[in-house]
Amino acid sequence: DKANYRHFMAKEIHEQPEVVGHTLARYLDMGAERVALPAKLPFDFNDIQRISITACGTANYAGYIGKYWFERFARLPVEIDIASEFRYREAPLRKGDLAIFISQSGETADTLAALRYAKEQGLHTLSVVNVPTSTIARESEIVMPTLAGPEIGVASTKAFTCQLTVLAALAVAAGRARGELSEQDETRLVHGLIELPRLMAAALATEHQVERLARDIAKSQDVLYLGRGTSYPLALEGALKLKEISYIHAEGYAAGELKHGPIALIDEKMPVVVIAPYDRVFEKTVSNMQEVAARGGRIILITDAKGAEEATVESLVTIVMPDMDAAFTPLVYAIPAQLLAYHTAVVMGTDVDQPRNLAKSVTVE
Numbered sequence: 001d002k003a004n005y006r007h008f009m010a011k012e013i014h015e016q017p018e019v020v021g022h023t024l025a026r027y028l029d030m031g032a033e034r035v036a037l038p039a040k041l042p043f044d045f046n047d048i049q050r051i052s053i054t055a056c057g058t059a060n061y062a063g064y065i066g067k068y069w070f071e072r073f074a075r076l077p078v079e080i081d082i083a084s085e086f087r088y089r090e091a092p093l094r095k096g097d098l099a100i101f102i103s104q105s106g107e108t109a110d111t112l113a114a115l116r117y118a119k120e121q122g123l124h125t126l127s128v129v130n131v132p133t134s135t136i137a138r139e140s141e142i143v144m145p146t147l148a149g150p151e152i153g154v155a156s157t158k159a160f161t162c163q164l165t166v167l168a169a170l171a172v173a174a175g176r177a178r179g180e181l182s183e184q185d186e187t188r189l190v191h192g193l194i195e196l197p198r199l200m201a202a203a204l205a206t207e208h209q210v211e212r213l214a215r216d217i218a219k220s221q222d223v224l225y226l227g228r229g230t231s232y233p234l235a236l237e238g239a240l241k242l243k244e245i246s247y248i249h250a251e252g253y254a255a256g257e258l259k260h261g262p263i264a265l266i267d268e269k270m271p272v273v274v275i276a277p278y279d280r281v282f283e284k285t286v287s288n289m290q291e292v293a294a295r296g297g298r299i300i301l302i303t304d305a306k307g308a309e310e311a312t313v314e315s316l317v318t319i320v321m322p323d324m325d326a327a328f329t330p331l332v333y334a335i336p337a338q339l340l341a342y343h344t345a346v347v348m349g350t351d352v353d354q355p356r357n358l359a360k361s362v363t364v365e
């Protein structure tokens with residue numbers, strides 16, 4: 001049931017504050033301001049030397065953001081893989097280490113095969129899944145559910161932010177267990193997480209502005225998405241969303257990679273979506289924006305109030321996100337990226353919920 005929405009995707013984008021809230025309630029003790037995982041872990045994070053995260057598509061980008069969190073909060077090295085690569089590349093794995101698998105459907109063939117491979121190699125297997133009865137959930141040693149509810153639109157939206165929620169809680173738990181985060185750090189981070197539903201609702205309020213912008217984007221042939229730090233995997237996700245449902249060619253790049261090739265593409269016709277909260281890499285991203293502006297590229301800047309004030313570059317449009325803890329910006333900045341893809345597809349008149357050539361669950365290799 002689409003409620004009053006035109007498409008499931010729109011409904012699912014708007015449900016995010018609520019379902020992220022549900023997921024948080026499952027992973028946090030809100031009163032005590034602590035992380036409280038729903039399942040007991042059969043290992044100690046101190047015995048883990050490396051985490052490997054494996055998934056496909058949007059779930060892989062969630063994992064990529066998770067990598068930044070595990071490395072920063074827990075000082076644990078993380079390898080992120082696309083499931084179809086992980087299976088065949090014969091990565092050296094250490095018995096007793098942790099392998100995390102992320103999947104909305106829990107049925108993705110390559111992710112499932114990667115899980116079986118990791119099990120055979122003697123790794124602990126933990127899955128972050130949205131369908132609790134799925135094969136991946138059944139075959140994993142530990143299941144960490146996302147409470148997104150059924151996701152119908154082929155383009156993943158609410159499952160993505162719920163996956164991020166679970167990974168954030170896990171990374172904080174790992175940081176505490178390994179003594180890399182103090183009790184105060186945990187309280188600060190948990191506060192940041194608890195704020196997310198409110199902040200995501202504020203991000204949804206930019207919809208009209210994004211809708212106007214979409215009319216312009218719909219005329220483009222190519223769109224570039226740039227970001228640094230956790231905004232880099234989010235740039236990959238923004239580009240995937242746009243190409244999946246609007247069929248406009250889009251690419252995500254780490255902002256610092258721009259001058260190593262993609263800058264050659266930039267001209268007056270090229271919109272460049274820059275995802276840049278005012279964080280410790282903001283100034284670096286601004287210098288990349290200057291490179292785009294100098295070549296006539298049309299910049300769409302997604303930032304916060306401080307970023308909008310400090311960015312010394314002319315942008316076509318600036319979409320202002322609420323102020324927040326820098327650690328968790330991907331959950332909030334995902335929203336304008338999803339809305340931009342959605343409204344562009346609506347302008348183009350494509351089949352938003354059932355885009356051509358795509359299936360909701362990819363059960364073939």
Ligand code: M6R
Binds near residue numbers: 105111155
């Ligand atoms: O069900 P899964 O999370 O395992 O699916 C993985 C990908 O197929 C999926 O995220 C795909 O990339 C989506 N269409 C993205 O919107």
